[in-house]
Amino acid sequence: MKNIAVIFGGRSVEHEVSIITGMQIIENMDKTKYNPIPVYITKDGRFLSGESIKTIVAFKNSDFSQAEEVFFKPYAGDHNLYTIRSKKASILSKESDQVEIFAKIDAVFPAVHGTNGEDGTLQGLLEMVGIPYVGCGVMSAAVGMDKVTMKDVYKSHGIPMTQYTYFYRSDWQNNREEILKEAEKIGYNLFVKPANLGSSIGISKACNREELISAIDIAVSYDSKVVIEKAVENPREINISVLGYEDNLSVSACEEPVSIEKLLTYDEKYISGSKGGSKGMKGQKRKLPADLKEEVEEEIERLAKEGFKSIGASGVARIDFLLDKDKVYLNEINTLPGSISFYLWEPTGLKFSDLITRLIEIAEKKYEARKKNITSYDSQLLNKTSYGAKLQ
Template sequence: MTNRPKVRLALIFGGVSSEHEISCLTAGGVARAIDHERFEVIGIGITDDGRWVRIPHAELASYEVVEGTLPRVASDRPEAVVLRGAEGTQIATRAGDRLADVVDVDVAFALLHGPWGEDGTIQGLFEMLGVRYVGAGVASSAIGMDKDLMKRAMAAAGLPVGPWVAITPAQWRDERQASLDRVAALAYPVFVKPARGGSSIGIVKVDDPAGLEDGIAEAQRFDPKVVVEQGFVGAREIEVAVLQDLAGPPRTSLPGEIVMHDPDAFYDFDAKYLPEEQVTLQVPADLAPDLRDACRALAARTFAAMDVEGLARVDLFVSADGEPFVNELNTMPGFTRHSMFPIMWAASGLEYTALISTLVDLALERPMGLR
């Protein structure tokens, strides 16, 4: 047996977005499940005020939900510094005016959700540092983070998307009535969402025009730009996990379905991460074979049209008459063992640890620079 050196994998998590805790939860799940025979984990936490710190593997692996409380990056850990050295990217610890514990990095895995991480910003940093990284590139990350730009790109590619209205801060300030008039063309209920958020944070279901301005105000607490989407009444929420295949078309998992126990509820933050029997994640979804195949094919088309690399979760609606529509694409989906993305791949024959290894292998194999 050949003793190959371990791949040094920098897990980067936390961040300054409203999804800080979800990122930590994801990172804890990956740290516990990763193949330690193949990978050496270097934990880099980003505090909620944007500082990069070193987090020991044992501490990272302890990140879990405890009595309803989600983990956060501790602010008193040693400061991390990222360098581009002569031999590649390195991580060091700042010790006063010196750098200590300098280690080379083979691959970066940014388990960041939301702005300043999932939106192309850190991907651009990785490109400039010359380090290989897991997941989508700069452009597809940025477009996939903005629900308005994402839907425009999908519609331009001929993908079926539902009606929506985007409202920028300038439009809300200067053209408020015109913005409300544009929303009036949609059928209620509508969902008001932060344009560049995730984990269903800040989403408001609005059943009639009287609640629209309050719904917009709530979404604007998380992002000054919002989107208002027409709800699909009676639709089923279907999700498909997608992986890049460097030698062929994207690979798709068996679909899963989000089944809310309360028919008037929706899949919000609490239902995703603090479920308490609010929701059933049915994997695989109970779909007729032709509809199952149609959902998988649409997810693969969406992944390819958005030029995604690595991984994505494609969220679909299936209308009452059996027609699938794209809701959105998530380039860094929830990735704990209990998240839909790994659950769907496990049901398709790719278990959590092997899934992590597959993603790192994809990052190692794909070329650097323009591609």
């Protein structure tokens, strides 16, 4: 039986969505093969674990009194999760804090959406620990998270996107007029987005200069980097998921989220559509599979694979498209999609539990392949240098 640490929550505006994804993964993990160990990152960044946070009840009541604080040591190859317990060495001695092994972990399943989780930071910690983990590595997670860097990479791969420009908060403070001019060169209507958020937070549509200014003011309050792009008018939104790594990729069914408003808001994505809680993105209204012309669907599948591979993604990702009639634009990649987009795989015959198993197996394969990389090189460099000799 392998111990799989499922990490969820986190310092992100998508904290609550991540709790749902974490719970879904724990619930659906194949218990004949794996023992899920919940690791909840609080909003202020503490890691908590224990049986009491394996179900949603603790989160509904915000009761973590039974949970224990845990941590990894960032030593390569130490796969233990540790905790600190107060202990008395003998009847006579005072209590002292002792570091104890909480659990030995075989692999980690990150389920933290957005900042400090989906952006390469958590992946960086896991690289230092040197443990197999599900999903994207540091670089692909970071590229996928930053809407500007993502677009720049896709542009260099010839992937069709709407025209865009970007700037920093300090540019907005110093060069307002220039930014407005640059944006108006693209032409209304425009979408203004913080570069590094998610769940539609801080995003607005602007149809004139007045709206553009207030949209930018909102976006710069969330992020120091902002992207402005051409709006697709009355687009059809089509999402698809890609699973695998390197050349070994498969694609899911396509979904068409059904929107009441033009822009899917946070509430619409996660609250108004969901019935009975713990559904996450599963609760949203959608057409699945989407009704698409064969050649449009093929184009979406091709671009989805290209979008996945070109940033070096691995595991499972959801790639979102905007359709202007038959013209396909890639909108974004989500390298840790809500509910790990299991519902897009069900029509292909892949069950949620099998998707989780596949992802853990990919993580183990990638880890083994990476271990073969040479990380030391005997150069005799230190024998040849005289730097530091004066200190003797």
